[in-house]
Amino acid sequence: MNSLERHDLPLSKIPKRWYNVLPDLPRAPDDYLDPATREPVGQDFMERLLPKALIAQELSPERWIGIPEEVRAAYGLWRPTPLFRAHALERHLDTPAEIYFKYEGASPSGSHKLNSALAQAYYAKLEGIDRLVTDTGAGQWGSALSMACSLFGVKALVYMVRASFEGKPYRRDFMETFGQRVLPSPGPHTAYGRSLLEKTPGHPGSEATAVTEALETVRLNPGDRFSMGAFANHVLLHQTVVGLETREQLEDLGKQPDFLVASVGCGSNMGGFAFPFVGDKLAGADIGILAAEPAACPTLTSGEYRYDFADGSGLGPMARTYTLGHEFVPPPIHSGGLRYHGAAPLVGLARHEGILDSRAYAQKEVFEAGSLFARLHGLLPAPETAHAIRATMELAEECRRTRRRAVIVFCYSGHGLLDLGAYGSFNAGEMADAEPYECGLAAGDPALAGLGGR
Ligand SMILES: *Cc1c(COP(=O)(O)O)cnc(C)c1O
Numbered sequence: 278m279n280s281l282e283r284h285d286l287p288l289s290k291i292p293k294r295w296y297n298v299l300p301d302l303p304r305a306p307d308d309y310l311d312p313a314t315r316e317p318v319g320q321d322f323m324e325r326l327l328p329k330a331l332i333a334q335e336l337s338p339e340r341w342i343g344i345p346e347e348v349r350a351a352y353g354l355w356r357p358t359p360l361f362r363a364h365a366l367e368r369h370l371d372t373p374a375e376i377y378f379k380y381e382g383a384s385p386s387g388s389h390k391l392n393s394a395l396a397q398a399y400y401a402k403l404e405g406i407d408r409l410v411t412d413t414g415a416g417q418w419g420s421a422l423s424m425a426c427s428l429f430g431v432k433a434l435v436y437m438v439r440a441s442f443e444g445k446p447y448r449r450d451f452m453e454t455f456g457q458r459v460l461p462s463p464g465p466h467t468a469y470g471r472s473l474l475e476k477t478p479g480h481p482g483s484e485a486t487a488v489t490e491a492l493e494t495v496r497l498n499p500g501d502r503f504s505m506g507a508f509a510n511h512v513l514l515h516q517t518v519v520g521l522e523t524r525e526q527l528e529d530l531g532k533q534p535d536f537l538v539a540s541v542g543c544g545s546n547m548g549g550f551a552f553p554f555v556g557d558k559l560a561g562a563d564i565g566i567l568a569a570e571p572a573a574c575p576t577l578t579s580g581e582y583r584y585d586f587a588d589g590s591g592l593g594p595m596a597r598t599y600t601l602g603h604e605f606v607p608p609p610i611h612s613g614g615l616r617y618h619g620a621a622p623l624v625g626l627a628r629h630e631g632i633l634d635s636r637a638y639a640q641k642e643v644f645e646a647g648s649l650f651a652r653l654h655g656l657l658p659a660p661e662t663a664h665a666i667r668a669t670m671e672l673a674e675e676c677r678r679t680r681r682r683a684v685i686v687f688c689y690s691g692h693g694l695l696d697l698g699a700y701g702s703f704n705a706g707e708m709a710d711a712e713p714y715e716c717g718l719a720a721g722d723p724a725l726a727g728l729g730g731r
Contacts, residue, residue: 281353281354282353283353283354288349288350288353290356290357290522290525291344291349291352291353291356291357291518291522292344292517292518292521292522293343293344293349294341294342294343294344295341295342295343295344295514295515295517295518295521296340296341296514296517296520296521296552296553297334297337297339297340297341297342297510297514297517298513298517298548298552298555298623299336299337299338299510299623300338300339300340301340301555301556301559302555302623302626302627302630302632303559303630304626304630306510306597306622306623306626307584307596307597307622309594309595309596310584310594310595310596311594311595312586312591312592312593312594312595315595318594320332322594323335325495325496326492326495326502326503326593327502327503328397328400328401328403328404328406328502329400329404330400330403330404331397331400331509331511334510334511334514335509335510335511336510342514344396344518345396345399347399347429348395348396348399351395351399351425351428352392352395352518354385355383355384355385355391356518356522357522357526358379358380358381358383358384358519358522359379359380359383360377360378360379360380360522360523360526360527360686361377361378361380361654361689362375362376362377363376363377363378363650363653363654365653365654366649366650366653366654366669366670366673367673369649369653370670370673370674370677371677372673372674372676372677373676373677373680373681373682374672374673374676374677374681374682374683374684374685375532375682375683375684375685376669376673376685376686376687377527377532377684377685377686377687378669378686378687378688378689379519379522379523379526379550379686379687379688379689380656380689381519381546381688381689381690381691382656382658382659382662382689382690382691382692384421384691385424386417386420386421386424386451387417387420387659387691387692387694387695388417388421388546388614388659388690388691388692389516389519389545389546389549389688389690389691390417390418390420390421390422390506390545390691391421391424391425392515392516392518392519392549393421393506393511393512393515393516393545394418394421394422394424394425394426394504394506395425395428395429396515397409397422397425397504397515398422398425398426398428398429398431399425399429401426401429401431401502401504402429402430402431406431406500406501406502407431407432407498407500407501408431408432408433408434408498408500408501408502409422409426409431409432409433409434409501409502409503409504410433410434410435410436410491410494410495410501410502410503410504411433411434411435411436411491411503411504411505411506412435412436412437412438412462412484412487412488412490412491412506413435413436413437413438413441413448413487413506414437414438414441414483414484414487414613414614414616414617415438415441415445415448415613415614416437416441416445416448416449416451416452416613416695417448417506417613417614417659417691418506418507418614419433419435419437419448419452419459420448420451420452421506422435422457422504422506423435423451423452423455423456423457423459424455426455426457427455427456427457432457432458433452433457433458433504434457434458434460434491434494434501435452435457435458435459435460436460436461436462436464436486436487436488436490436491436494437449437452437459437460437461437462437487438461438462438481438482438483438484438486438487438613439461439462439463439464439480439481439482440481440482440609441613442459442461442462442482443461444698445695445698447695448695451695460490461482462482462486462487462490463480463482463486463490464490466490466494467489467490467493467494468493469486469489469490469493469590470486470490473486483606484616484617485588485590485603485606488588488590488592488593489588489590489592491503492588492590492592492593493592496592503593506543506545507542507543507544507545507617507621508543508544508545508587508596508619508621508622509621510621510622510623512545512621513544513545513548513549513552513621513623513624515549516545516546516548516549516550517548517549517552517553518549519546519549519550519688520549520550520551520552520553520554521553523550523553523686524553524554527684527686532684533562533564533684534554534564534684534685534686535563535564535565535681535683535684535685536564536565536566536567536669536672536683536684536685536686537550537551537554537564537565537566537567537686537687537688538566538567538569538665538668538669538672538685538686538687538688539551539567539568539569539665539687539688539690540568540569540570540612540614540615540661540662540663540664540665540688540690541568541569541570541576541577541615541620541624541635542612542614542615542616542617542661543617543619543620543621543624544568544620544621544623544624544625545621546688546690547566547568547624547633547688548621548623548624548627549688550688551566551633552623552627554566555627555632558632559632565634566627566632566633566634567633567634567635567636567668567672568624568628568633568634568635568636569635569636569637569638569664569665569667569668570615570635570636570637570638570664571607571610571612571615571616571637571638571639571640571643571664571711572637572638572639572640572710572711573607573608573610573616573639573640573711574601574607574608574610574615574616574617574618575601575635575637576599576600576601576617576618576619576620577599577620577624577625577628577633577635578635578636578637579601579637580599580600580601580619580620581599581600582597582598582599582625582628582629583597583600584596584597585597585598585600585602585603585618585619586603587603587619588603591603596619596622597622597625598619598620598621598622598624598625598626599619599620599624599625599628599629600618600619600620601618601619602618603618603619604618605618608711609711610640610660610711611640611644611660611696611699611702611708612640612643612659612660612661612663612664614659614660614661614691615661615664636668636671638664638667638668639710640708640709640710640711641703641708641709641710642667643660643663643664643667644660644663644699644700644703644708645667646663646666646667646670647660647662647663647666647667647693647700648700648703648704650663650666651693656689656692657692657693657694657700658689658691658692658693659690659691659692659693659696660693660696660699661690661691662688662689662690662691662692662693663693665687665688665689665690666687668687669685669687672685673685
C-alpha cells in the first residue's frame with residue numbers, strides 16, 4: 278500500500294474494528310439464492326465471484342471484525358471525518374432542533390464509497406487477485422474503486438453506464454487518471470453488450486447492463502473477481518466506520534441522537550451510518566432512523582419485500598429485500614447514485630422489521646435544499662446527499678411546530694463538485710421533476726412465486 282503518514286490527527290481516532298449488525302438484528306437475513314437452482318448459493322458460486330475474505334464477512338456471526346492495519350492507514354488519508362453542527366441551517370429554519378452532519382465529502386474520491394473500496398482492494402491484493410471488475414452508474418463507485426486499486430496495486434476494470442460515460446466525462450477522466458480501464462456499457466467488449474448494440478445502436482445503458490457486462494467478464498477470466506459498491510453485507514460492514522466515529526463524536530459532545538437521516542440508493546451510507554446505533558435502539562433508545570429517497574425511485578417507500586434478482590439480468594444471486602422489480606428502469610434523475618431498483622438486504626430487513634422509516638422527495642425540492650445548504654454553509658452537497666438534507670429540513674420544521682429540541686444527525690455522503698451540470702440546469706430553471714414512481718409494480722415475476730412471498 279502506498280500510504281502517507283499523517284502527523285496532525287492521531288490514527289487512534291479511527292475505529293479499529295468494523296461493526297457487524299447481523300447478530301444484533303431481530304432475525305437473520307434470508308439466504309441468497311442461486312438464480313439457476315433457486316437453492317441457497319454454494320461456496321463455489323460465491324468464490325468465483327468475490328475474494329474469500331469478503332465471502333467470510335458476508336455471513337459472519339461476529340459482532341466485531343478487525344480492520345487490517347493497512348486499511349486503517351489508508352483511512353488515515355482523510356479519516357476521522359468531521360462532525361459539524363449546522364447552526365446556520367437551524368437559524369434559517371428557526372427550529373429548536375440541533376442539526377449535526379457527518380462529513381463524508383472529505384473523502385479524496387468525494388464520497389463515503391472509498392471506505393469499502395479500500396477494504397476490497399486490500400483483500401484482492403492479499404489474495405493475489407489480478408483484477409477487480411465492477412459497474413458504475415454516475416461514476417462515484419468507479420472513482421472510489423479506481424483510486425483504491427491504484428493505492429494497493431490492483432487492476433480495476435469499470436463498466437460505466439454509457440449515458441454517463443458520454444455525458445459526464447470528468448468521472449471517467451478521474452478513473453483513467455488513476456490508471457484504470459473504463460468501458461462504456463453497453464459496449465462491444467462483451468457478448469451481452471454486442472447483442473444490445475445490435476438491437477439498439479446507441480443504447481444509453483443502465484446499472485443493469487453494466488452489472489451484466491461485469492459479471493460476464495468475471496465469468497470468462499479466472500483471475501478476475503467482481504466488486505460491489507453497495508448492496509452486499511460486507512460493503513455495509515466496511516461503511517460502519519462512519520457510524521462508529523459519529524457515535525463517539527456525539528458522545529464526546531454529551532449528545533444522543535433523536536433522529537439519524539441518510540439518503541438511500543442501495544443503502545450503504547445509511548447502513549454504515551445508522552447500524553452502529555441499532556443496538557441502542559433495540560435496547561430501548563428512542564432513535565428515529567429515516568431514509569431519504571427520490572420520488573422517482575422510492576425503493577423502501579413504495580417497493581415490495583420479496584425475492585428478486587440483485588442485478589437486472591439474473592446472473593448474480595437473488596436476495597430478499599425491498600425492490601421495485603429488477604426490470605424497473607428508473608427515470609434519468611440527476612442523483613444517479615440513487616437509481617437502483619433494490620435496497621441492500623440488511624437495510625431492507627431493517628425496514629421490514631420497523632427499525633427504519635423512509636420518505637421520498639421530488640427532484641426540485643431536493644436541489645432547492647442542496648443549494649440552500651451550500652449558501653448557508655459553503656459546502657456543495659452531492660445530489661444524493663441533498664435528499665438527506667431535504668429530509669432533515671422536514672424533521673427540523675416538524676420540531677419547530679412541536680417545539681421539540683431534538684438532535685438530528687444526517688450523513689453528508691458526498692460533495693457535489695462533480696455534479697455541477699445538475700446544479701447548472703437547476704440554476705437555469707431547466708430542471709423538471711421526473712415522473713414520480715407510480716405504484717404499478719409489475720404483477721410479480723411468476724418465476725419468483727413461492728420464494729418466501731412478500
Ligand atoms: C452512491 C452514493 C449514494 C447512494 O448509495 P448508497 O449505497 O445508498 O449509500 C449516496 N450519496 C453519495 C454521495 C453516493 O456517491
